[in-house]
Amino acid sequence: MTQTVEPQVESTSEDQTKHQPLGVYTRPKGGNGWRDWVTTVDHKKIGVLYGAAALFFFLIGGIEALLIRLQLATPNGTVLGADMYNQMFTMHGVTMVFLVIMPLAAAFANYLLPLQIGARDVAFPRLNALSFWVFLAGGLFLNTAWLFGDAPDGGWFGYAPNTGIVFSPGNGMDFYAIGLQITGIASLVSAMNLIVTVLNMRAPGMTLFKMPVFTWMILVVQFLLVFAVPVITVALFLLLFDRNFGSNFFNPVMGADPLLWQHLFWIFGHPEVYILILPSFGIISEVIPTFSRKPIFGYPFMVFSGIAIGFMGWGVWAHHMFVSGIGPISVAAFSLSTMFIAVPTGVKILNWMATMWGGKLLFNTPMLFATGVVSMFTVGGLSGVTHAVAPADTQQTDTYYIVAHFHYVIFGGALLGIFAGFYFWWPKVFGHMLGEKLGKLNFWLMLIGFNLTFGPMHILGLQGMSRRIHTYSPGFGFELWNMVETIGSFIIGLGVLFFLINIYVSAKKAKGQPPIGPDPWDARSLEWITPNPTPIHNFDEVPNIEELDDFWHRKYGKDENGKIVRIASAEEVCQDGSATDTHLPSPSYWPLVLALGFPFIGYGLIYSLWLCVPGGIMILMSIYAWAFEPPDDPEGNHGDHHEDTTGEVAEEVSVD
């Protein structure tokens, strides 16, 4: 696929294209209607699209969770049957992991990463749009399984041989395999794009160790994605071939190894865990210093511990398999590596606390959520270390103790961090604050509901309640805590509802008002040097970076006694967004059209191979159209040329 190398074209959107109607070799006009959103290549709009789509899937996944909790509220529940229950918990897991947490992280990464490094856009704006549309196509494809009456039911980890054609004859696991394959393409493309962006497009003077911690964590995550996604790609292909073309990868009758899937899945799956959590670590590493009025404690330690987690995350996968019979030596080795990985994570937690220590703490909503992460993730981290102790893990495997653990890290760690990010960067994105009162209500309801829901699961798990079983009999002592959990889950639901109300109310209040002034939080990193909301061209002038937290250093200096004093107001430091002569990439239809080809191929593989034909044609045609698309406004004078790079098609499309 060819790429617009740099944002280089006209900014005033009316003349972004040749004024010809929809044709292969023209690029769409900019504008403000829906067409602008579907053709946009602006990293900020794509970030907002990612956020909106992920929130939509969050509601679906949340409703699935509430149905699960309703079924389990009382013994011998009858809300869902066993089969429906299996589909429900599978889709809940798949949705929350692949369609909520990952894209929400992508939303923040897309919006903020170019701003934090002082770039006008990502390195490959059209690939960026492609990532989003492919993700959306994959997510919708996966969820249409409900409409066909046959959703995946083999757990989010889809263990083969259980998910093979013999034990799962329906189409559900095909939707799983193909849907995740499609979203995998999206993650991979996005990861490659962001890596190139960070490595090549930083503002002058911004060396790697002057990048904000958030940018660093996102960079680590992209590397994890680049190397982890192909492994699950292999696993999903093998499963798909087994199910549809009669191969024998997971067929023990023919001598296949029943552990092959588990190994492949968890070699992807454990780095995936860090893919979920590190963005949140990045977010709160921005929020905590801002609201503690102190720089982050031990910046190099924060960065290096993130990198260490990235490396060590590859050496712990078999701790998901302690009871699969992998042998005592493997178990001992993976026990040790799992205990070791707690060290860099502990370093981070201590550094956040040291950042807060002695700071002038302001408990605005973002800070509340951030402290929620520090405390709740610690609980989840500690229960995680108990899994590293293999004999204890043997007791915990497949019980609610595990469910408690991973909800404490993914909900308590990742999701609360993402909410901190929502409240913190909302003014950056939309030009108005989210309400503090509703925000605090949102936080406390979520925190209390979360602990009521998942705290008792530790107890139930140790009492022996199995996960993935659709009901339980009375008399085991499970009744009380299950009821508490169900009540807790609805309190979470209420908290989320208040978040949605907050979005609506604050938008309504802000209507007709001028956007909020610059730098509402007295923040530290570079994105705040631009006005709120961020203008389409990001920076009037790309700043020269001299220090870590350069933006903060422009506002504060030391007086003759070495005391830190304010030297400039936000108005003086921040840009006003008035530049008009900046060059931006033109929008394009092709990312959307290309992405739409994938569901056709997916349905084709399941229902009729003929459907693959239009899908394949759409993809091929889009790749060539993409390559031949004029790089930007033909009237604009810019000497760039465009090359193929992704290994799918190679066309020289110089139109100068």
Place this chain on the structure above:
Amino acid sequence: MTENEHSVGTGVSNNKLLMWVFLGSECLLFGGLISTYLIYRSRFADGPAPGDIFDIPFTSVSSFVLLMSSLTMVLSLSSLQRGDYRNTRLWLLTTALLGALFIGGQVYEFTTFLREGLGYSTSPFSSAFFTLTGFHGVHVSIGIVMLMSLYVSSMRGNLKRESSETLEIVGLYWHFVDVVWIFIFTVIYLVPSPTS
């Protein structure tokens, strides 16, 4: 490209860096497939065993053909960098033809195996063998499509000396696919295979 504005960049152009990152990712894709093959090479159920069925001299010749295509790829790039468009196209075409010859050899090998009773569903070994070599074959084929696209582009006068990086990037992909084949050839054919 504007690296000069960004003194803190890598000095490698965005496009080339993207290809390098992509190839890094591909390593894990083939790594997963090669590992799967290694686990399954001795699990041939009632079907033919790898040691009984491989024709090492034949595959050595087709491997040699593929390796030579890396040479012609380099010759094509060097012609383009000198501004010699005629030879650029000549070597591009040669590279694509050598790649196609390799694919032809693979098709011949597959059909021979099929006749000898090694189908895709015969055993875990057969599934792993066809999947690994098949994935590689698809990669070579995509490479051929890219080469031919560049060829057409050059015919139309669009592949200029100044933009030789395009060819270089496609070359990176092509060489990578060759290098992967060296691993696959070693693992599948050269390491002594189990016989029945």
